[in-house]
Amino acid sequence: MARRQKKKQEISLFPFLDILACVIGNLILIITAVVLESVDTDKLADLFKNEAIQKQTEENLETIRKLEESLEKLKQESASSDSRVQKAQQQLVEAERAQREAKGRLLNVPPPPPPPDEEDTAELKKRNLEIQEIIAEMKRIEAKIADKKKKPDQSISILYANKGGSGVRRPFFVEVKKNEIILIPNDLDFKNLFKDEKPIKIPAGKIANDKSFEKLMNYVKDQKAIRGPLRRRRDTIITFLIRPDAVTTYNTAKNVVDQFEKKYEKELAVIPLNNGDYIVESLSGKAPLPGKGEILID
Numbered sequence: 001m002a003r004r005q006k007k008k009q010e011i012s013l014f015p016f017l018d019i020l021a022c023v024i025g026n027l028i029l030i031i032t033a034v035v036l037e038s039v040d041t042d043k044l045a046d047l048f049k050n051e052a053i054q055k056q057t058e059e060n061l062e063t064i065r066k067l068e069e070s071l072e073k074l075k076q077e078s079a080s081s082d083s084r085v086q087k088a089q090q091q092l093v094e095a096e097r098a099q100r101e102a103k104g105r106l107l108n109v110p111p112p113p114p115p116p117d118e119e120d121t122a123e124l125k126k127r128n129l130e131i132q133e134i135i136a137e138m139k140r141i142e143a144k145i146a147d148k149k150k151k152p153d154q155s156i157s158i159l160y161a162n163k164g165g166s167g168v169r170r171p172f173f174v175e176v177k178k179n180e181i182i183l184i185p186n187d188l189d190f191k192n193l194f195k196d197e198k199p200i201k202i203p204a205g206k207i208a209n210d211k212s213f214e215k216l217m218n219y220v221k222d223q224k225a226i227r228g229p230l231r232r233r234r235d236t237i238i239t240f241l242i243r244p245d246a247v248t249t250y251n252t253a254k255n256v257v258d259q260f261e262k263k264y265e266k267e268l269a270v271i272p273l274n275n276g277d278y279i280v281e282s283l284s285g286k287a288p289l290p291g292k293g294e295i296l297i298d
Contacts, residue, residue, distance in 0.1 A: 169234065171238075174241065181240075184241075185199060237284065238257065239286070244289070260283065
């Protein structure tokens with residue numbers, strides 16, 4: 001049989017720890033009692049009381065400060081109200097004084113005049129008519145003055161001399177500008193030729209193929225005088241009025257006329273030469289224009 005082992009004896013420390021805890025607790029109580037006996041409780045009470053009094057004093061001072069601020073605001077508002085009241089009283093006094101003065105002036109107003117009779121009414125109408133006439137005359141004078149102050153439009157007057165008489169061919173004026181030519185209406189040929197009295201504008205690039213310009217050249221070629229020094233001779237000539245910046249356009253138009261003359265040189269021949277050539281009667285002439293401005297044909 002197996003031998004039974006002997007149990008080891010253990011020492012319990014629980015009673016010792018309990019005793020130690022009790023001793024420590026008693027010591028704490030004793031120390032606390034000793035400390036409390038050594039402290040002056042009256043001084044502590046006074047200290048706490050003084051702190052409470054100081055805090056209450058500070059609160060009272062803050063309340064007093066706020067009350068003083070409120071009092072100052074009330075004083076300012078009161079002063080402002082007093083000034084408004086005084087101003088209103090002054091205005092009232094002024095109004096009463098003005099009312100008294102108005103009543104005094106009303107007493108001094110003369111009675112109204114009697115109504116106008118027929119003679120006065122007629123005289124008044126006459127005066128009104130005279131005033132209206134004077135105003136109308138003043139407006140007319142002002143309009144004339146304004147017209148005279150305006151800068152006059154520049155124009156170029158061309159005298160339509162003898163209109164084909166005295167052996168001088170009648171001009172058919174064509175204005176030459178930088179980019180176009182303009183067939184200028186006249187009282188003798190234009191309306192019969194074009195059935196209109198408005199100027200005909202032809203761009204420079206279309207002169208060679210333009211029907212109106214071709215019609216004009218044919219008209220000048222075929223138009224002959226019935227009587228006078230130019231009897232049975234051409235009495236019309238295309239006269240180019242050339243602007244200063246239109247030389248290139250004039251050359252274009254002149255080349256078209258030259259080609260037309262060459263095409264009909266036999267019809268335009270005046271004097272035959274021995275070499276078979278002809279002295280051709282020109283269909284065009286030229287005259288320079290001095291500058292800008294509308295052309296006026298007189």
